[in-house]
Amino acid sequence: MAKSLIGQLVPLVILFIFLGALGFIGYHIYLSAAKIQETATERMGKKNVVFTKDGVRVGVKEIENEQYVDKTQSWVVKAWNLSGQAIEDKR
Template identity: 40%
Template structure:
């Protein structure tokens, strides 16, 4: 009779060990998912049974205009037009006149 109880005791011991390992794994998974959920909710992302909802932060129109305008001003201030020659005005500061030919001589001097 004791010989029949040894395999039963081993089976119960294995089942208990597997249950403990499973419970620990389940606990860890739940903890990680809860921490992830709270971090994502801080960033306006919410997980529901239907799926994921993303909240959009409102930006006032004045703030939007200020941001876009400052970007354009920064771009304008950091650009340069090295070979740009306007038809309307002379950017070099020399007296404008079509007969002077100063600009053409400078270009030739650079090439040659």
Template identity: 40%
Template sequence: MARTNSIVPLIILFLVIGVLAAVGFVVYTIVQDISKKTRAKMEKRHIQFSKDGVKVSMKEVNDEDYKDQTQSVLVNMWNHASFPAYKSRFWSNGVTAVQDKDSTKLYGSFC
């Protein structure tokens, strides 16, 4: 009888350790799965985690695409810009000028 009394606590100890090990393993696998999914999503956005820290890389853009985007921005800025006090000496910009007796006042000496 003395032998059975000393074996029961040992069996309970092994059961508790087994349950804790199973719970720890499940938590570990869930954390690893979440970290893999997060790393994959961040790498799609060109952000990498390393031992040195976080590295952010640029999305690869072809030279021709880059030039097209830059030119498009510049053309849009030029088309939407306005110069309220600007009067050209060479063309009328759609504004009809009133001709005076002396046309050199408006156009200078180019006419």
């Protein structure tokens, strides 16, 4: 009687050990995936990309008006100077 009871319990114990091992592996896979997601979100946030429930929102780096005017003005001045040199070269 005792042998048949032990014979029935061994497969059950093996099943519980197997399920426990699968649960342990699954839990660590979940932790790794969460860590990867957190790192990716942090890195993308530094590049002004934010994940929301509606999708992905891409932010534009703000540029101050003064910087914008300075850059635009420098290109206009360069173009003006180059056009003036071209006119002088033709004379």
